[in-house]
Amino acid sequence: MERTLSIIKPDGVARGLAGEVIKRLEQNNFKIAAMKMLRMTKSQAKGFYAVHRKRPFFESLTDFMASGSIIVMILEGENALGRYRELMGATDYREAAEGTIRKDFATDIEKNIVHGSDGPETAAFEIGYFFNSFEITG
Secondary structure (H helix, E strand, O other), X not given: OEEEEEEEOHHHHHOOOHHHHHHHHHHOOOEEEEEEEEOXXXXXXXXXXXXXXXXXXXXXXXXXXXXXXXXXXXXXEOOHHHHHHHHHOOOOHHHOOOOOXXXXXXXXXXXXXXXXXXXXXXXXXXXXXXXOHHHOOO
16 A cells, blocks of 8 residues: 655635545545645745755745645555556646546646655655644544
């Protein structure tokens, strides 16, 4: 059993797409082991995306992620990391496969509805950033 972090980004929440994203997760046999809605501060967003600190998009990304409510979830399942990345689709929604979340709903490379961990070490950091052990049901 593998775990990964999922975030429904501010654009997904604001556009009323949370239910559709959660529905797709359940239809694809992900167990939601924890979930909560919150709003990150700019400082919290910078901490979460610290790995991108030197990238040119860092400021706009952290501004965006602090601009509204997000829903964070821990997903569990066989090959959860790979399967969720496949379900999300490519970061650039224009390159995403048909039927993926980003292809169906994204409007911008940054405002692409969802975030998912890119590897086991990243997943462990990201899950720990938002959840403590008492909040995880799995």
